Each structure stands twice: as structure tokens, then as C-alpha cells.
Amino acid sequence: MSAGLCEKPLFKKCCILGLGLMGGSMGLALGEHKVVRERWGYDLDAAAMLQAKKRGAVDRTAALPHALADAELVILAMPVRQIMRTLEMLGQNVSCLPEGAIVTDLGSTKEKVVQAMDAVLPAGVSGIGGHPMAGSEKAGIGAADALLLKNAVYILTPARQMKAAALHKMRQTVRAIGARPLVLEAAAHDKMAALVSHLPQLVAVALVNSLGDSGQTKGPLLRLAGNGFRDTTRIAMGDPGMWYDIFQTNKLFLKESLQIFMKELDLIYNCLEQEDEKEAIARLSRAGSVRRQLTALS
Amino acid sequence: MSAGLCEKPLFKKCCILGLGLMGGSMGLALGEHKVVRERWGYDLDAAAMLQAKKRGAVDRTAALPHALADAELVILAMPVRQIMRTLEMLGQNVSCLPEGAIVTDLGSTKEKVVQAMDAVLPAGVSGIGGHPMAGSEKAGIGAADALLLKNAVYILTPARQMKAAALHKMRQTVRAIGARPLVLEAAAHDKMAALVSHLPQLVAVALVNSLGDSGQTKGPLLRLAGNGFRDTTRIAMGDPGMWYDIFQTNKLFLKESLQIFMKELDLIYNCLEQEDEKEAIARLSRAGSVRRQLTALS
Structure with missing residues (x-):
């Protein structure tokens, strides 16, 4: 039908x-x-x-x-x-x-x-x-x-x-x-949703709160925040009660995604510390090309 | 003038x-x-x-x-x-x-x-x-x-x-x-830019690469990626060479921001593990209200 x-x-x-x-x-x-x-x-x-x-x-x-x-x-x-x-x-x-x-x-x-x-x-x-x-x-x-x-x-x-x-x-x-x-399968859904939805939500919230923790949300800090920051953190305005419910009922897959993500952050940061320009650029380029697949889909 | x-x-x-x-x-x-x-x-x-x-x-x-x-x-x-x-x-x-x-x-x-x-x-x-x-x-x-x-x-x-x-x-x-x-002051600029620009860039790249690492970028994974993922990762399509140059020349403040951010991620995740709903919701709410300040500014 x-x-x-x-x-x-x-x-x-x-x-x-x-x-x-x-x-x-x-x-x-x-x-x-x-x-x-x-x-x-x-x-x-x-x-x-x-x-x-x-x-x-x-x-x-x-x-x-x-x-x-x-x-x-x-x-x-x-x-x-x-x-x-x-x-x-x-x-x-x-x-x-x-x-x-x-x-x-x-x-x-x-x-x-x-x-x-x-x-x-x-x-x-x-x-x-x-x-x-x-x-x-x-x-x-x-x-x-x-x-x-x-x-x-x-x-x-x-x-x-x-x-x-x-x-x-x-x-x-x-x-x-x-x-x-x-x-x-329910588990497959939750595992994927953790990566493409719940982790980005957690990350957006933590990004905004990092500003807060720095004690600088007054004054020039917010004037420096451009479109990049706006886009990356837009979802941090989502309903807290709804998101707590989601995080709480998908805690294990969220933890797994968080570990993958933190490992990737470490890898890129280590490239910077070691001035491994080739590997760092390879990782940045890879992110761009995966993200462009998504743009092509929509 | x-x-x-x-x-x-x-x-x-x-x-x-x-x-x-x-x-x-x-x-x-x-x-x-x-x-x-x-x-x-x-x-x-x-x-x-x-x-x-x-x-x-x-x-x-x-x-x-x-x-x-x-x-x-x-x-x-x-x-x-x-x-x-x-x-x-x-x-x-x-x-x-x-x-x-x-x-x-x-x-x-x-x-x-x-x-x-x-x-x-x-x-x-x-x-x-x-x-x-x-x-x-x-x-x-x-x-x-x-x-x-x-x-x-x-x-x-x-x-x-x-x-x-x-x-x-x-x-x-x-x-x-x-x-x-x-x-x-130059250092004040770099410290703030690390928080509102360079860290979000690094995070967007790592979010996209986390998908790649999971070996699931084909098939349903990208169909599950909604507007939240799109917004959060849009900047990951930025020029890799330009961003490497920025990261490399602001490595120390970027590291400092990354530490603040990871600590915040840990704090929120611990609230979930301990089922501390009140504290978790306080952190999610705080992110929403700081982010709304930014919307009000624009």
C-alpha cells in the first residue's frame, strides 16, 4: 500500500x-x-x-x-x-x-x-x-x-x-x-541512536557548560562565539527532562559511544602534540568526507 | 568616526x-x-x-x-x-x-x-x-x-x-x-577562541569520526542521523589544512579547553550512572539557559 x-x-x-x-x-x-x-x-x-x-x-x-x-x-x-x-x-x-x-x-x-x-x-x-x-x-x-x-x-x-x-x-x-x-532490533536501534543522537546531545551540553565553567560567559566570550559554536550547540536547548529520560534508558550504549568518541579526541590531540600533520589532516579530512555523505543524502 | x-x-x-x-x-x-x-x-x-x-x-x-x-x-x-x-x-x-x-x-x-x-x-x-x-x-x-x-x-x-x-x-x-x-590581549583571545571555536571544531570532527570508527557508516546509521547530528557536525566539513594550522598554533589553550570539556562530560555521565536525576537535569538546564543567552544576542 x-x-x-x-x-x-x-x-x-x-x-x-x-x-x-x-x-x-x-x-x-x-x-x-x-x-x-x-x-x-x-x-x-x-x-x-x-x-x-x-x-x-x-x-x-x-x-x-x-x-x-x-x-x-x-x-x-x-x-x-x-x-x-x-x-x-x-x-x-x-x-x-x-x-x-x-x-x-x-x-x-x-x-x-x-x-x-x-x-x-x-x-x-x-x-x-x-x-x-x-x-x-x-x-x-x-x-x-x-x-x-x-x-x-x-x-x-x-x-x-x-x-x-x-x-x-x-x-x-x-x-x-x-x-x-x-x-x-531494539539493541541495534539503541546502539546507533547513541552514536548519532544521544552522544551529540551530551556533547553539545558539555560544550556549553565548558563555557560556563570557565567563568567567562559575560563579556567578550559570547561575542567571539560565531556560527560554528551556534550550530554545534543548538540542540543543547532541548528539554532537560526528556533528555535525562533518554540518556538514563540508554546508559550502556551511551557509555560505549562516549568511549569511542573520547578515544578519537585523544588520537587527534596526540597528533597535534606530536606535530604529526599528515595523520591529523587525514583524520580531519575523513570527518569532512563522512559528513558530506550525510549532506548528499538529504 | x-x-x-x-x-x-x-x-x-x-x-x-x-x-x-x-x-x-x-x-x-x-x-x-x-x-x-x-x-x-x-x-x-x-x-x-x-x-x-x-x-x-x-x-x-x-x-x-x-x-x-x-x-x-x-x-x-x-x-x-x-x-x-x-x-x-x-x-x-x-x-x-x-x-x-x-x-x-x-x-x-x-x-x-x-x-x-x-x-x-x-x-x-x-x-x-x-x-x-x-x-x-x-x-x-x-x-x-x-x-x-x-x-x-x-x-x-x-x-x-x-x-x-x-x-x-x-x-x-x-x-x-x-x-x-x-x-x-592575544592570550585572552586564544583562550576564548579555544573554548568557542577550536574545541567545538575538534569535537565535531571527533563526533563524525566516531561514526566511522563504529564501522557502520553504510546502511541504517546515516538514516537515523537527524537534524541534531547535522547541526552538531556541520563544521566538520571545514578545510583540514586551515584547521590543523589553527589547532597547532593554539595547542595549549585547546588542551586546557579539552580538559574542561572532558571533565564536564564525566560529571554528567556520572550523574547518569548514579541516577542523580536532580543534578543531571540541573546541568542540562544550565546548558540550555547559557545557550539561550547566545540566541538572544544574535
Whole structure:
């Protein structure tokens, strides 16, 4: 099936738990492309629920477990540690889900989520971790937008308790909302995300704080900061609570990436100390050529 | 004097050594604002000299030491290690410069330059290091543009052999071309530049090479790299030779910055290991608020 309207809804009922930026955007996209006949939603914040309904991100809202009853698709749209807690709760209410139901999430790290799915979901319910590679500086249901997911790479990480038919249906769903499914093992996702997303975030934060530590953020220091510094540290303005959650739930792969990175820093610095111009330039050139591959891709 | 045309040229003759992006832009700016009556230039590359003249970046070109004779302003526009070598050469030809002449440069690090000025310039010639905070991804005289210097912060770092009148004249020159002079000690410049420019460059290079080291630059890894990675590593595409020159001539302050940065990385990572959420979030929040100061400035 290509992107666009579903000829027939893939699901009769879905339930989105967490109606913020991502949950709201997912709800809007599922509605726009008619993927689900009836979209139910729940959020701890009553105002968010109200707004989600008003904006058309969900058709109905209800308390738990009522919102979940008979849902063929359950979408957990919250920070990862909260997803883990919600999955525990779900384990106690799982009897209200029909045979063949799919439980998925929109969290930024995947191994912990998939482990929690493995621990609580019964044989008849399929767990599939999900990570749409999309976001915004803004947060909350007010910023939700179906376009956020358009053309996004959307990672799917199957849990052990998963039927092939469920994965097929999840891929259809991702395509239906205009995103691009990519199936990966949860650990492979987390390892790569540590390198291309979590490590750069940590590094940007540490770069900015290095300025702070030098006790010089007043005066000429910031006047000397040009576009290079601006670009390199832009992401340091990301939401601290969200990033703590990501770092904490991907600690081991982040540590591994950090070690690779620090080793590389040492190698380049040693070239400078030893005035090994040839090797230093080789490393600088290599970075430029790998980075240009990325530019060519976009 | 405000930015704009000089009522009367500040200098009868200047000589720009090195007619690439920066030297060419400086020549164009000095011409446009009529700061110098006659702009002479020299470059090792004869084609660059020809093009500089054709583009109006200089009025005349000549070989050395002829181009230097009677120049009241000498501008060294080349990488820092080459500036140091050129200053040695200049020391042997300094008798062709008039009493009261100014020797300046456009290099990215300042302490080595000012030390070299101190070593070779006679009492009658004033040395003033210069660093216009401006650049482009492009290089060479073809990319030269007077607008490059417009509104740029332009650091001036006096050498010991400098007369107050010379500094005054240099500030007038910087204002005349529309840039904003900021006088700093050479070491203070280099220490700050290490933190806001050279360290971020080294870090961006190491981030990209960390991907390379992981042996995964083919396949899904680059599909997972989003805007965060793109922004953080954009500067890794900078010219390797230029950056090696900068790193090499600011090695000690770069090392100091690297140590501050690595300590900060360790501190944040330790918060994660010890699950000290409060302290971790405090550090992430602090980075966000320092970085927002920068956004507010621009």
C-alpha cells in the first residue's frame, strides 16, 4: 500500500495513551489517513485531553481502563520510563485487549521498552516498539501536527511476543501515514541512536557548560562565539527532562559511544602534540568526507 | 568616526600579502570605504594576483620586497604558521617600511603572531594582531567580498612594539570598513577562541569520526542521523589544512579547553550512572539557559 488514504480502516479502535506532541501528531495522522475507525485517547492532564479532542487528534477520551477496552492498537506516547511503568499497568489490564491486538510506543529508546513488553504482554498480544525520527522544539498537544510524521524514518523494533501479521499491519500503518518504516532490533536501534543522537546531545551540553565553567560567559566570550559554536550547540536547548529520560534508558550504549568518541579526541590531540600533520589532516579530512555523505543524502 | 567613507584616506599605501578569501575581502573593503589611497598586493600564486587586481581587491601587484616599499599598513592574510614565517622575512626587509608603519594580520590565533611581531619588528613599526570573526565555506579570491567584514566583531591584539597612535588608527580602519573593533590581549583571545571555536571544531570532527570508527557508516546509521547530528557536525566539513594550522598554533589553550570539556562530560555521565536525576537535569538546564543567552544576542 502506498502512502495515502486507507481503502478500509486497518483498525476498528486504537487507544493513544499520552496526548502531547507525539501522541497528538500520531492521532492527527491516523485520522487524516483514515487508518483507524475510532481513535480513543487518555492523558493524565485533563486539559490536554480536552484540547486533543477539540483539535481532532482523537475522537473520544475516557479514563483507564475504559479507554483501552477492545482497542486493536495501543500507542504509548510518553517518555520511556513512563512507558515502562504504563506497560506494567497494562499487564494487569491486558484482558480488556482483543486477541491479535498490537501494543506499540513512540519512545526514543527501544531496548527497555521491548523488554518491558516481553515481560507483561500475553501470547495473544503483539508488542512492537516504535520510534518515528521526528520532533520539534515545541512540546504539547498544541504543537501536534500530522505533517511531523510525513516522510519521517519510522523505526519498528519487534518484541519477542510478536506475530508476523502484526508487524505487517504496523508497517502498513506507518506507510499509510506517509512515514518510512525501518525494522531494526531494539539493541541495534539503541546502539546507533547513541552514536548519532544521544552522544551529540551530551556533547553539545558539555560544550556549553565548558563555557560556563570557565567563568567567562559575560563579556567578550559570547561575542567571539560565531556560527560554528551556534550550530554545534543548538540542540543543547532541548528539554532537560526528556533528555535525562533518554540518556538514563540508554546508559550502556551511551557509555560505549562516549568511549569511542573520547578515544578519537585523544588520537587527534596526540597528533597535534606530536606535530604529526599528515595523520591529523587525514583524520580531519575523513570527518569532512563522512559528513558530506550525510549532506548528499538529504 | 562612524562606518562609511573616510573623509581622507587613513593610509597612503597598504600592502596585502596573501590574496585569498580574507586578504581579498579586506582589499575590497578598504577600497570601497576609501581607507587607503593605494592598495598593493602580493600572492605566491600569480593567478590569484591577477584575479585580485581584476576584481578590484588591490590597485597594483608586485613582487617582494617591492610591494612592501613605503607601505604604511602591511596586512598578512594567510594561515598562522605562514604569517610567522613571513614575519621573519619581514624582519630582514623592515627598513623599507616607513617610521610609524603598522603591521597587522588576519590570522585565527593571535599569541604566536604577536610573539613573532615582538621578535622582529623594530621600534618604529607597530605590530597589532587582528582577527575579524568572519569566514565562509568557500575559499580563494573568487569568494572575496567586502560584505564579509560588515558588522563582524574584529579582534585587535596589540604587540609589545605598538604605539597608542597606531592602535587608534587601526580601530579607525576597522570601523571604516563597517566592522566592530574589540581590543583583547592575544592570550585572552586564544583562550576564548579555544573554548568557542577550536574545541567545538575538534569535537565535531571527533563526533563524525566516531561514526566511522563504529564501522557502520553504510546502511541504517546515516538514516537515523537527524537534524541534531547535522547541526552538531556541520563544521566538520571545514578545510583540514586551515584547521590543523589553527589547532597547532593554539595547542595549549585547546588542551586546557579539552580538559574542561572532558571533565564536564564525566560529571554528567556520572550523574547518569548514579541516577542523580536532580543534578543531571540541573546541568542540562544550565546548558540550555547559557545557550539561550547566545540566541538572544544574535
